[in-house]
Amino acid sequence: MKTNPVIETLLNHRSIRKFKDQALTEDQIELLVKSAQAASTSSFTQSYSIIGVDDPEIKKQLRTIAYNSSYVEHNGFFFVFVADQYRNKKIGQKYNEDTSALDTTQRLIVALGDASFAAQNMAVAAESMGLGICYIGSIQNDINRTAEILQLPDDVYPIFGLAVGYPDQEPEKKPRLPFDVIYHKNHYNPEPSEDALKAYDEEVGKYYRTRTGGTREETWTGQIAQGLENPYRKALKPFLEKQHLGLR
Amino acid sequence: MKTNPVIETLLNHRSIRKFKDQALTEDQIELLVKSAQAASTSSFTQSYSIIGVDDPEIKKQLRTIAYNSSYVEHNGFFFVFVADQYRNKKIGQKYNEDTSALDTTQRLIVALGDASFAAQNMAVAAESMGLGICYIGSIQNDINRTAEILQLPDDVYPIFGLAVGYPDQEPEKKPRLPFDVIYHKNHYNPEPSEDALKAYDEEVGKYYRTRTGGTREETWTGQIAQGLENPYRKALKPFLEKQHLGLR
Numbered sequence: 001m002k003t004n005p006v007i008e009t010l011l012n013h014r015s016i017r018k019f020k021d022q023a024l025t026e027d028q029i030e031l032l033v034k035s036a037q038a039a040s041t042s043s044f045t046q047s048y049s050i051i052g053v054d055d056p057e058i059k060k061q062l063r064t065i066a067y068n069s070s071y072v073e074h075n076g077f078f079f080v081f082v083a084d085q086y087r088n089k090k091i092g093q094k095y096n097e098d099t100s101a102l103d104t105t106q107r108l109i110v111a112l113g114d115a116s117f118a119a120q121n122m123a124v125a126a127e128s129m130g131l132g133i134c135y136i137g138s139i140q141n142d143i144n145r146t147a148e149i150l151q152l153p154d155d156v157y158p159i160f161g162l163a164v165g166y167p168d169q170e171p172e173k174k175p176r177l178p179f180d181v182i183y184h185k186n187h188y189n190p191e192p193s194e195d196a197l198k199a200y201d202e203e204v205g206k207y208y209r210t211r212t213g214g215t216r217e218e219t220w221t222g223q224i225a226q227g228l229e230n231p232y233r234k235a236l237k238p239f240l241e242k243q244h245l246g247l248r
Numbered sequence: 249m250k251t252n253p254v255i256e257t258l259l260n261h262r263s264i265r266k267f268k269d270q271a272l273t274e275d276q277i278e279l280l281v282k283s284a285q286a287a288s289t290s291s292f293t294q295s296y297s298i299i300g301v302d303d304p305e306i307k308k309q310l311r312t313i314a315y316n317s318s319y320v321e322h323n324g325f326f327f328v329f330v331a332d333q334y335r336n337k338k339i340g341q342k343y344n345e346d347t348s349a350l351d352t353t354q355r356l357i358v359a360l361g362d363a364s365f366a367a368q369n370m371a372v373a374a375e376s377m378g379l380g381i382c383y384i385g386s387i388q389n390d391i392n393r394t395a396e397i398l399q400l401p402d403d404v405y406p407i408f409g410l411a412v413g414y415p416d417q418e419p420e421k422k423p424r425l426p427f428d429v430i431y432h433k434n435h436y437n438p439e440p441s442e443d444a445l446k447a448y449d450e451e452v453g454k455y456y457r458t459r460t461g462g463t464r465e466e467t468w469t470g471q472i473a474q475g476l477e478n479p480y481r482k483a484l485k486p487f488l489e490k491q492h493l494g495l496r
Contacts, residue, residue, distance in 0.1 A: 001279050002279075006372060010287075011282065015288060035259065037424040038259050039258075039371075042383070042385050046424070046430065051431075054434065087440060088472050092476040095470070095473035098477075104484075105481075105488065106479070106482075109388075112364070116365055117367075120372075123288065124254060125255050128252050135288050153436065177294050179278065179281060179285075182281070182294065182296075182297055183298050183299075184299045186301055186303045186306055188330070188404060190401050226345075227291065228336070230349060231352050234496075236354050237496060
């Protein structure tokens with residue numbers, strides 16, 4: 001298949017969890033944010049914000065929430081993407097509008113999408129600049145504390161962080177599900193091929209063995225099944241309620 | 249600022265709403281899906297699926313849901329991205345797991361993110377191939393009917409379509425919010441600059457005047473305020489409940 005430098009960048013993605021001690025420049029940060037902003041936004045609402053964190057104290061606090069992962073503190077720069085209805089609510093209030101339409105499931109889904117499109121654009125831009133990235137969904141582990149640290153008002157939801165920096169490791173590419181398992185033709189296919197999943201389990205098993213020098217024995221389906229044992233981040237729903245996001 | 253071909257592609261984005269009558273090839277479709285799959289996925293759960301629609305009848309049906317937009321029917325190819333807990337639930341059941349952990353807000357947010365990262369990768373890949381794209385959130389306008397058309401089982405949520413094809417128009421780039429309005433330093437700034445928003449309103453006003461030959465007079469803040477008047481897609485929350493997604 002004919003690729004190009006952009007697609008090569010996309011296909012070459014791997015998450016980076018160890019960064020060199022080199023900060024991003026203001027120019028790099030600006031280019032990353034502008035790349036993020038260029039993504040599509042539902043109905044032009046731009047329902048998200050980006051918080052750039054370089055204060056070492058704040059990074060350290062976020063790290064304690066995010067499984068104490070060192071790369072949340074030690075990186076070139078740390079971004080947080082938030083679903084943001086606060087800005088648009090303030091604008092509506094200026095026009096003397098009833099803003100209760102913001103507090104709907106529809107708007108929450110739109111805001112989560114807007115923030116995610118922007119973040120993925122930033123991830124791609126970063127990798128094209130020779131930087132590495134890692135999404136940090138675990139800032140939601142104590143979402144109330146994260147909101148407090150970042151001084152988030154009502155109507156704002158911190159979805160994930162994005163650690164960016166110069167890679168100090170070269171991890172293998174993590175294999176993805178077989179094409180025919182993720183891709184459906186015209187209708188949803190409720191019966192993915194058993195053989196395809198089995199082959200994928202073997203591929204993932206090999207990936208973990210190589211990565212850990214043979215100490216980690218895992219299959220993808222086994223991992224998925226195990227992950228179902230523990231519902232977590234139970235504070236998310238009450239947090240959404242508290243923030244007036246998506247209740248109806 | 250120093251850019252590169254990848255960042256040029258990102259910054260050059262504009263949505264395309266008129267496509268030439270030229271279908272994508274199987275090779276192009278495969279490359280787009282593989283590009284999508286290369287995106288990050290939360291905890292490796294790959295909680296999404298992609299439905300590729302080329303059946304003209306299905307496209308036509310989706311068009312009637314999506315404001316009757318012609319480009320939903322007439323394009324090079326049409327993808328639908330769905331948040332997908334069904335596949336992982338089936339896997340859990342095979343391992344005899346209690347799968348109720350899937351039915352949480354945490355998992356819904358993860359699945360929406362996974363699908364959006366993948367979709368944005370596909371959008372970027374498409375544009376790098378000289379194709380144009382438009383997200384179609386309005387397949388949610390009658391979400392029950394969309395689910396029926398695509399034969400979605402429980403635990404699956406259709407978030408948006410992505411129309412892809414050869415552009416048959418050259419729209420202007422839509423201006424984005426000023427940097428300092430979308431970007432916050434270390435803490436959320438609840439008071440975006442009035443001057444910045446005013447300048448942006450003028451820029452957006454000019455964009456609409458140019459685009460419509462002077463017939464459309466709009467500001468961005470005016471548009472936002474007006475959008476608050478009408479809560480819509482009220483079926484989304486009951487649909488999520490029916491699908492066992494994100495209730496707790």
